[in-house]
Amino acid sequence: xxxxxxxxxxxxxxxxxxxxxxxxxxxxxxxxxxxxxxxxxxxxxxxxxxxxxxxxxxxxxxxxxxxxxxxxxxxxxxxxxxxxxxxxxxxxxxxxxxxxxxxxxxxxxxxxxxxxxxxxxxxxxxxxxxxxxxxxxxxxxxxxxxxxxxxxxxxxxxxxxxxxxxxxxxxxxxx
Amino acid sequence: xxxxxxxxxxxxxxxxxxxxxxxxxxxxxxxxxxxxxxxxxxxxxxxxxxxxxxxxxxxxxxxxxxxxxxxxxxxxxxxxxxxxxxxxxxxxxxxxxxxxxxxxxxxxxxxxxxxxxxxxxxxxxxxxxxxxxxxxxxxxxxxxxxxxxxxxxxxxxxxxxxxxxxxxxxxxxxxxxxxxxxxxxxxxxxxxxxxxxxxxxxxxxxxxxxxxxxxxxxxxxxxxxxxxxxxxxxxxxxxxxxxxxxxxxxxxxxxxxxxxxxxxxxxxxxxxxxxxxxxxxxxxxxxxxxxxxxxxxxxxxxxxxxxxxxxxxxxxxxxxxxxxxxxxxxxxxxxxxxxxxxxxxxxxxxxxxxxxxxxxxxxxxxxxxxxxxxxxxxxxxxxxxxxxxxxxxxxxxxxxxxxxxxxxxxxxxxxxxxxxxxxxxxxxxxxxxxxxxxxxxxxxxx
Numbered sequence: 001x002x003x004x005x006x007x008x009x010x011x012x013x014x015x016x017x018x019x020x021x022x023x024x025x026x027x028x029x030x031x032x033x034x035x036x037x038x039x040x041x042x043x044x045x046x047x048x049x050x051x052x053x054x055x056x057x058x059x060x061x062x063x064x065x066x067x068x069x070x071x072x073x074x075x076x077x078x079x080x081x082x083x084x085x086x087x088x089x090x091x092x093x094x095x096x097x098x099x100x101x102x103x104x105x106x107x108x109x110x111x112x113x114x115x116x117x118x119x120x121x122x123x124x125x126x127x128x129x130x131x132x133x134x135x136x137x138x139x140x141x142x143x144x145x146x147x148x149x150x151x152x153x154x155x156x157x158x159x160x161x162x163x164x165x166x167x168x169x170x171x172x173x174x175x
Numbered sequence: 176x177x178x179x180x181x182x183x184x185x186x187x188x189x190x191x192x193x194x195x196x197x198x199x200x201x202x203x204x205x206x207x208x209x210x211x212x213x214x215x216x217x218x219x220x221x222x223x224x225x226x227x228x229x230x231x232x233x234x235x236x237x238x239x240x241x242x243x244x245x246x247x248x249x250x251x252x253x254x255x256x257x258x259x260x261x262x263x264x265x266x267x268x269x270x271x272x273x274x275x276x277x278x279x280x281x282x283x284x285x286x287x288x289x290x291x292x293x294x295x296x297x298x299x300x301x302x303x304x305x306x307x308x309x310x311x312x313x314x315x316x317x318x319x320x321x322x323x324x325x326x327x328x329x330x331x332x333x334x335x336x337x338x339x340x341x342x343x344x345x346x347x348x349x350x351x352x353x354x355x356x357x358x359x360x361x362x363x364x365x366x367x368x369x370x371x372x373x374x375x376x377x378x379x380x381x382x383x384x385x386x387x388x389x390x391x392x393x394x395x396x397x398x399x400x401x402x403x404x405x406x407x408x409x410x411x412x413x414x415x416x417x418x419x420x421x422x423x424x425x426x427x428x429x430x431x432x433x434x435x436x437x438x439x440x441x442x443x444x445x446x447x448x449x450x451x452x453x454x455x456x457x458x459x460x461x462x463x464x465x466x467x468x469x470x471x472x473x474x475x476x477x478x479x480x481x482x483x484x485x486x487x488x489x490x491x492x493x494x495x496x497x498x499x500x501x502x503x504x505x506x507x508x509x510x511x512x513x514x515x516x517x518x519x520x521x522x523x524x525x526x527x528x529x530x531x532x533x534x535x536x537x538x539x540x541x542x543x544x545x546x547x548x549x550x551x552x553x554x555x556x557x558x559x560x561x562x563x564x565x566x567x568x569x570x571x572x573x574x575x576x577x578x579x580x581x582x583x584x585x586x587x588x589x590x591x592x593x594x595x596x597x598x599x600x601x602x603x604x605x606x607x608x609x610x611x612x613x614x615x616x617x618x619x620x621x
Contacts, residue, residue: 041620054539085496093495096488 004145005031006152007131007168008159009138013039016139019162020045023141026158031142034134057111064106068099128172145169187386187604188460192597200593207586214579218254251322253575259319261584264567266315267419268443268560269588270308271436275444276301277375278408281401284378284394289615290471293464296605297451299382301444302375303599304592309368312419316364323571325425326355348425355422363418367411374404382607389609412437420563423570427505431490436566438483442528443559445475450552451596453545460605463617466543470621473542476555480532483559484525509565513574520565527558560585 010016017039023030030046033039076082077090087094116122134140141164143155149169156167251259276298283291291298320327325348332349333341348355377400385393413433421432429435449472455461494502509517532551541547568576607613 044620050539058537085498087496093488093492096492 002171002173004147004149004152005130005170005172006143006145006155006159007170008141008143008155008162008164009131009133009166009168010141010163011138011165012163013139015163016141017041017045019141019159019164022162023143023158028143028155028158031144032130034130034140034142036135036137036139039139053111053115056114057107060110060114061103061107063110064103065099067106068102069095071102072098130170130172131168142170186606187608188462188606190455190460190597190601190605192601196597197594200590200597202590203593204587204590207583207588207590209583210579210586211583214577214581214583215254215258217579218257218577251319253572255319256322257572257575257577257580258584259315259322260567260571261581262311262315263319263323263419264563264581265560265585265588266308266311267567268440268563268585269304269592270312271440272444272447273302273304273308273592274371274375274408274412275440276448277305277371277378277404278412278441279444279448280378281374281404281408284398284401285405287398287612289612290468290619292607292610292612292616293461293468293619294448294452294472295382295607295610296600296603297448297455298444299375299379300596300599301447301451302371302379303595305368305372305375307591307595309372312368313364316361323423323567326351326422327357351425355425360418363414367415367418370404370407370411374400374407378404383603385609386604386607391611393609394611412440420566423567424505426501429490429494429502429505431486434486435483435490438479438486439559439562442476442479442483443556445472445479446552446555448472449476449548450556451600453549453552455605457545463606465619467619467621468616469545469548470539470542471619473536473548473551476551477532477536477542480529480536480555484529484533487525487529508569508573513569516574516576517565517569520561524558524562524565527554528562531558 008019010019013035016033016035020030020033020042024045024047033042033046035042072095073090076084081089083089084094130142131138131140141159145152145155152169159167279291280295280298282288283295316323325331328343330336330341330343331345332352334344334346334349335341378397381393381397381400385397416433416436420436421428449469452461452464452468452472456464491506494506497503509521511518531554535547535551535554536542541551564581568581610616
């Protein structure tokens with residue numbers, strides 16, 4: 001499905017931040033903002049809700065911890081019991097390092113995979129990019145247009161008034 | 176909550192220590208004295224004496240207690256011993272926390288950190304206890320060292336006395352005489368304390384001069400002083416931990432010990448700073464302090480509680496796994512030794528210093544709530560005081576430890592500490608108005 005976007009290109013992050021506030025105040029819904037680096041305060045300005053990723057992280061960690069404990073207890077206590085250092089087969093202090101490492105391993109990999117999946121940053125053949133300069137030195141504000149694209153001229157004016165150095169229209173094919 | 180808007184600049188804020196606050200501090204001291212007297216009475220009247228006798232007997236014959244019997248021959252009565260050991264215990268804890276104020280500030284200078292400027296004066300004031308703490312430390316060591324340190328006992332390092340074999344001779348301790356001898360120990364103690372006191376004074380003076388005169392020259396001087404201090408502190412904190420804490424267990428040693436003690440001091444110091452910031456904020460000071468600063472302090476407390484656990488466990492696991500008698504004796508004494516009188520505290524230590532802050536401060540919202548932060552800060556401070564209790568008591572008092580005298584003395588220290596701390600807080604603006612990163616701190620977001 002094809003969608004039309006108005007792209008406001010900004011040279012400066014402060015100008016962008018104020019523009020975001022003003023554009024939203026004018027009642028326009030911003031689709032997204034693209035920047036070469038994380039801009040402080042942009043989440044609040046865009047009114048983005050806090051991510052629920054930490055909750056996912058907690059459960060990934062819990063999974064890792066349970067897996068590590070199960071694995072060690074099963075392997076060393078049930079499947080192939082061995083006496084190591086004269087300790088009982090199932091001795092928790094010996095399992096702590098592995099449990100810790102696997103908790104961290106599951107948490108970080110789970111978080112990274114979840115993040116890439118949800119934000120659509122996973123690898124694919126055709127990558128939708130609004131404006132390649134957003135990976136270099138420009139800040140891009142994208143506003144979704146309706147099918148006719150009738151608001152474009154009004155938006156151009158609004159973006160220019162708020163410090164955009166140029167405004168483009170772009171058609172994107174979403175998958 | 177009143178916070179500054181974008182374009183308003185921070186102005187000097189003067190803390191006024193109210194009479195009510197001062198009364199509270201004296202009340203803490205009075206309560207401490209009361210508990211102390213109660214504890215002394217309990218000891219003298221022999222309340223719970225049967226238990227003591229049984230435990231002492233058990234310790235004497237206990238294989239795990241190792242050298243327990245040797246230490247009993249010399250030294251003061253149990254009462255005096257308990258008082259001296261508690262003085263040393265609380266002083267090591269409060270002196271360490273006090274020094275962390277300067278360490279925290281120095282790290283922030285060296286890192287060119289901006290966010291912490293808002294709480295810089297709190298960490299400066301925390302170090303007000305270094306000088307009194309140093310004096311107490313020297314006095315307690317000179318007066319009561321025999322009750323704390325096994326290696327100071329007369330003749331313990333002499334193989335022969337008047338041509339006859341010395342029955343009190345301890346070969347292992349004699350082997351450590353190159354490091355653990357009185358003159359060298361005293362020189363080291365004075366050097367550590369002098370370094371800490373000097374740099375806390377120096378950074379404070381630079382900071383006050385900056386308030387008066389402005390300009391960035393003070394900042395750069397502070398960065399240089401901080402860098403030097405951190406190098407020296409890295410060495411002295413570790414060595415002071417061997418000297419003041421580890422050498423009470425003279426036979427025993429652990430290469431993790433310096434980090435272990437530092438981790439304990441460090442997380443307590445950060446909790447003390449956070450707790451003070453919250454109290455000041457709730458009293459209407461530090462207008463520009465926001466939940467973002469609190470959030471960052473919470474992250475540090477959370478992270479360093481895990482760090483403490485990491486170090487604690489690294490020490491525990493290797494000793495547990497290798498199970499060498501000379502090393503394992505440390506945990507034998509604390510886990511099940513002396514009729515199991517330290518076992519409860521051993522597990523309490525892990526619960527309050529790891530499990531509670533770990534689960535309590537895990538979510539973002541918890542770190543941004545003053546009430547939760549307050550509870551966790553207090554828990555961490557109590558927890559690490561108990562951690563030091565566990566380092567000292569089994570080694571010095573063995574089966575004769577108690578709580579009333581120890582808590583009483585800790586409360587007296589706390590009251591005195593708070594009086595000096597708030598006096599220094601009130602002696603300058605709570606906001607370092609000419610700090611070059613002040614604006615960054617005001618606009619800090621996480």
